[in-house]
Amino acid sequence: MTLEIKNLTKQYNQQKTGLSDFSITIDKGVLGLLGPNGAGKSTLMKIIATISKPTRGTLFLNGEDIAKNPDSIRKILGYLPQDFGVYPNLNAYEFLEYIAAMKGVGGPGLRKRIDMLLDGVNLTADARRPIGSYSGGMKQRIGIAQTLLNDPKVLIFDEPTVGLDPEERVRFRDLISEMASEAIVILSSHIVSDIETIADEVAIMKSGKLIDKAIPSAIIGRIENRVFETTIAHTDLEAFKARHQVINTSRQAEKTQLRYISNATEMEAGARNVTAGLEDVYLFLTQNQH
Template identity: 75%
Template sequence: MSLVIKKLTKQYNQHKSGLTDYSITIEKGVLGLLGPNGAGKSTLMKIIATISKPTKGTLFLDGEDIVANPDKIRKILGYLPQDFGVYPNLNAYEFLEYIAAMKGVGGSGLRKRIDLLLEGVNLTADAKRPIGTYSGGMKQRIGIAQALLNDPKVLIFDEPTVGLDPEERVRFRQLISDLADDCIIILSSHIVSDIETIADEVAIMKNGILLNKAAQPDIIKLVDGKVFEVLVSNDEIAGIRTKHQVIDTSRQKDKTRIRFITRTGQPEMGAIAVNASLEDAYLFLTQNNN
């Protein structure tokens, strides 16, 4: 299964565009979308989910034009939007049964599937409470469950870990990992570590443009040999910022440890080369492409 997107553009008005000539091929596995606010991640996901139409460009799922024939993807789609809403007076069982009916999912095995999904998102104990009494993280988990109801082959998650505590983030990653061999999974997040631990490939976006898409090791190679750390006095920090791209700082008594990407190719005196990370590569790409 593959999703081929060519020269996708979404123009909202004369002055504002969501995507510009966006081309990407997505295969089975997990594709992580990374980008700052306004990068176009949600716009791309809404178009793939056939909620929004592109201004121009094509999307083909296994050779079928899903702009012209959206039912081709809708039947096998699971989608969790960023602004997912619930019915507060329904409990988890009632809500999932309602969503199942909307998706045309039924049969004798439905209740068992709902039980398994609620167990998977750790909501079994709270399944009979009205959803309106749930915390933000619990509502996010019921949103994840509804996306999986129809045993989808294309899964789209827009900021799925928002509101989840660290334990639930790990549970979500395990759930996605179990599905990845048989599905196309597109996952956006502003939390780089979530993408780092789950994605087979990463697409980095900015201002509606695809900056790079590759396997994580290939993205990280872009900053290999450019990332350093140095311990300096506080009055030296400004000078380093003028010469290098500072990634992180941490105070240590009267000194500050600075992690930076060298712009000059020459590190500071006393700087130590460190292993590059996906976050380093992400910041390098997004802050150096204006």
């Protein structure tokens, strides 16, 4: 299964562009989308989900034009938007049965699938409670469950781990990993560690454009041997920033501990070379691209 996106542009008005000549090919597995606010991640996912139409460009799923035939993707789509809403008076069973009816999912196996999904998102014990009484994280988990109701082959998750505690984030990653071999999974998150752990490929976006796309190790390799840590006096920080790209600082009692990227051939006094991570290269690429 392959999703081909070519020269996609979304122009909201003369001042605002959501996507600009965006092209990407997405195969089975998990694609992690990273980018600052306004990068175009949600715009891209809404267009793939056929909720929004592009101004220009084409989208093909296995050679089928999604814009001309949106049902070709809708029937195999699972989508969790960032602003997912629930019906507060329904319990989890009632809500998922309602969403299943909306998606045209039914039959004798439906209840078994709902039970399986509720167990997968750790909501079995609370399934009879009204969703309005759920915490934010629990509502997010019921949103994840409804995304999976129709056994989708294209899954789109926009910030799915917001509100989830670390244990639930691991549970979500395990759930998605099980499905990724048979489906296209597009996952947007501000939690870089989630992307680094689960993604087969990573796409980094900024200002509606694709900056880079590769497997995580290849993207991290862009700054191999260029990430350092050191501790300096507070008063030296601004001068240090003028020489290097500082990507993280931690203020201590008398010093500032910082992590930075450098092209310099000579290492700063007292600095040590450290292993680069996805967050390092993400900050490096998004802060350096205009």
